Amino acid sequence: MKILNETFGGDILTGEKTKKIEINNKWCKGCGICYNLCPKGVYDKDEFGKVVIKNSEACTGCRICEDHCPDYCIKIGG
Ligand code: SF4
Ligand code: SF4
Numbered sequence: 001m002k003i004l005n006e007t008f009g010g011d012i013l014t015g016e017k018t019k020k021i022e023i024n025n026k027w028c029k030g031c032g033i034c035y036n037l038c039p040k041g042v043y044d045k046d047e048f049g050k051v052v053i054k055n056s057e058a059c060t061g062c063r064i065c066e067d068h069c070p071d072y073c074i075k076i077g078g
Pocket of ligand 1: 027028029030031032033034035049050051068069070071072073074
């Protein structure tokens with residue numbers, strides 16, 4: 001797995017068995033929707049309530065997080 005900081009402005013994780021998860025930390029307001037809805041426990045929160053990725057390998061690519069983030073912070077790739 002590689003952790004990169006690239007064009008989307010936040011954390012980008014990629015890996016052969018990992019769905020690509022891109023999070024724009026700057027836009028995240030820490031509402032908690034994504035980490036409360038994710039059925040696989042992929043996310044956690046930092047001390048400010050902003051989402052962090054703790055278990056990217058568990059992501060199934062269901063896109064619940066992407067669809068429900070009110071600030072369009074999350075992109076799930078293939
Ligand atoms: S749903 Fe969006 S704004 Fe809310 S905590 Fe998750 S990434 Fe941040
Ligand atoms: S795509 Fe689904 S499994 Fe992956 S982080 Fe988002 S809600 Fe969780």
